[in-house]
Structures are given as structure tokens and as C-alpha cells.
Amino acid sequence: AQSVTQLGSHVSVSEGALVLLRCNYSSSVPPYLFWYVQYPNQGLQLLLKYTTGATLVKGINGFEAEFKKSETSFHLTKPSAHMSDAAEYFCAVYGNNRLAFGKGNQVVVIP
Amino acid sequence: KAGVTQTPRYLIKTRGQQVTLSCSPISGHRSVSWYQQTPGQGLQFLFEYFSETQRNKGNFPGRFSGRQFSNSRSEMNVSTLELGDSALYLCASSLEQGSSTEAFFGQGTRLTVV
Numbered sequence A: 001a002q003s004v005t006q007l008g009s010h011v012s013v014s015e016g017a018l019v020l021l022r023c024n025y026s027s028s029v030p031p032y033l034f035w036y037v038q039y040p041n042q043g044l045q046l047l048l049k050y051t052t053g054a055t056l057v058k059g060i061n062g063f064e065a066e067f068k069k070s071e072t073s074f075h076l077t078k079p080s081a082h083m084s085d086a087a088e089y090f091c092a093v094y095g096n097n098r099l100a101f102g103k104g105n106q107v108v109v110i111p
Numbered sequence B: 001k002a003g004v005t006q007t008p009r010y011l012i013k014t015r016g017q018q019v020t021l022s023c024s025p026i027s028g029h030r031s032v033s034w035y036q037q038t039p040g041q042g043l044q045f046l047f048e049y050f051s052e053t054q055r056n057k058g059n060f061p062g063r064f065s066g067r068q069f070s071n072s073r074s075e076m077n078v079s080t081l082e083l084g085d086s087a088l089y090l091c092a093s094s095l096e097q098g099s100s101t102e103a104f105f106g107q108g109t110r111l112t113v114v
Helices: none
Strands: A003-006 A008-015 A019-021 A022-027 A032-038 A044-050 A056-058 A066-067 A073-078 A087-095 A098-101 A104-110 B005-007 B008-013 B018-026 B031-038 B041-052 B053-056 B065-070 B074-078 B087-094 B110-112
Touching: A003 A044, A003 A087, A003 A098, A019 A104, A022 A073, A032 A066, A044 A056, A044 A066, A044 A073, A073 A087, A098 B031, A098 B041, B005 B087, B008 B018, B018 B087, B018 B110, B031 B053, B031 B074, B041 B065, B041 B074, B053 B065, B074 B087
Parallel strands: A008 A104, B008 B110
Antiparallel strands: A003 A022, A019 A073, A032 A044, A032 A087, A056 A066, A066 A073, A087 A098, A087 A104, B005 B018, B018 B074, B031 B041, B031 B087, B041 B053, B065 B074, B087 B110
16 A cells, blocks of 8 residues: 655754655555645645656745655755745655545744 | 535534534535544545545544535534544545545544543
8 A cells, every 4th residue: 555654743944944844655556646735723735746747846835846766755845944834744645546644744934 | 716615614522422524525526535634643534435426435433434415515424422533524625536636625624522
């Protein structure tokens, strides 16, 4: 079964610094990968997705992720953190007609 | 275009009671999935409905059930509530079933069991 692993439940980043959230996947078939963001008391909003094609995927709010098959990774980055990026971020893989989510990263932005 | 609507947003129930949550998908979307989110277990898949048929089910007890109506609206029901059922229940709608199309999530229903 497909699965994803996110390490480090809490991530602190200074305003203006690089945001890097790591995601590694396990899949027996070419994966469909997603990053979602969740703000307090809200549902999930799609940041970006990888299905096929270009391995560098650009999403909303300045985020991007690179699919690396050799490393089974799909890390999320943003060059410069903004206070509004404080939220919880989930990596997910689609398989068996469902999304399987990682445990999430709670991002704290320090002014 | 209206998003996914979940009602109610908040709910408090007593152990042993049953509860019904509602989800209205985006117009034209035929697939509705339900997820449970808790601090300990994270986001877990409950079930998926497509064209009024349950296509997939996660690893939850039979107390958790659902259905989908001809207009694609979906309900999930939890009977004999337990304290551990306290969670945020999220509904997601997609255009199709069994594809990589984007899943749009509602704001969720926060269920508290006391």
C-alpha cells in the first residue's frame, strides 16, 4: 500500500528564511503526490500536486516541490517564509482510490 | 462556484448516542470521501462514495457508516458514540472516482463526545 512519511512534527522557521518540509513516499506504482495546507479550524487546501510530467511542481503562495524518484522524495520548499505561512502541512499519496496522509508538519514562523 | 459544504460545523454528543454528519460536494462532483482527523492518529480514510455506491472503506468499525444520494450529497453516521470518536471529520469531493484529480475539502465537522 502507498504511504508517505513526514519527519519532525514541529518546524520553526524565521520570517524571510527558507521553508523546507520533507516527505518520502512508498509506492509500488508511479505515485500521485500532493501537499495540502491546513489553517486552524479549517479544512485542507491543495498547495500543489505531482501526477506525471515535470518533476518540479509550482504551487500556490510561492511553494514548490520536486519529485525525485531515485530518492523517493517530494520535499516542499518556499524561498522566503511569511508570517501567513504558519499552518499545518500534509504530504499525501493517492492510491487504492484514497489519499494516504503523512502525520503533518506544524510550521511556526518566528518574526 | 460554491465549495464543499459540511454541516454542522460543531457538534457535542454524549457517549452512546448516534450522530449524522452531512456533506454537499461541489456541483458536478460525483465522488465524496470522508476522513477522520485526530491529534493521535492524524488523517485517516473512512470511506468513499461514487454514484451512490460505496467504493472503498477504511479500517473503521461498523459503527461508522455512510451513504450518498442521487444529487451526490453524502451523509455519514456514527452509532453508539465513544469518547475516542471525538475528531474533526472532513469530507472531500472529486470529479471522478479512482483518479488523481484534485480532492476539494470542506471545513469539517468538529465532533466532541462527552
